[in-house]
Amino acid sequence: MAIHLTPVAFARVQRFVEQTPGALGLRFGVTRTGCSGWGHTTDLAREQREDDTVFEQDGVRIFVDAESLALVDGTEIDFGKQGLSETFLFRNPNATAECGCGESFTTDETHR
Template structure:
């Protein structure tokens, strides 16, 4: 099991964590959009009992138990999307995405 960050995402998260005093990055999914699941990234201010914690070059990534199987193996990047900058996710569990790329479906959702 793993979550990785590209060098650009790593630098961005390091800066956010240093400026906020957070523990690291909280990463998971929520039900949303037309395909079913949407990635969620925020600052982790606490470790929850069901969290799995990954560490990537000193940055901790906290993933809740419900999200873990849906995001395992994801590479988090940071870059331009449209007119803004945002986190980008390369999730090997996503078998389909909606047209705008905001939500995804897994093989388990199709069964």
Template structure:
């Protein structure tokens, strides 16, 4: 069980955490959204919540809530250009399909 950051994503998160007073690390999970059902959510973590699983990578804590964990376990987070903007990119082995715009995904459980 793990969430990992590529070297580029790690550098970006380290910079965000260093520049944000009170930031503890990265909060990563999912929310219901889009045409496929689930959307990845990444933000700075400012607190540890009950039920969080915390992954550590090179001094960065990645907080994942209990409801999201099964849907994002094994995800590699990258950072790069997508179109004209820079954004986090998610390689989630649990995603079995994505909507046409790539904003949301489904899992095998959703298709059952």
């Protein structure tokens, strides 16, 4: 089990955490959204929840709730340009399909 940040994403998250008082790391998970069903979510973690799995990469912690873990395990998080915006980009090995706009993804039936 692992979540991995590319060097560019690592630098971005590290800077966000260092500049935000009370931030513990990155909170990463999924939410129901879009036409395919699941969307990735990122935020700063301000607390560790009871059901969190915590991954650490060179001092940067990534918090994933138990419900999201099976859907995001093995994901590589990158950061880059998408159109005119800068955003986190996800290479999720659990995604079996994405909607046309790239906002949401599906997984196989065992993860629903």
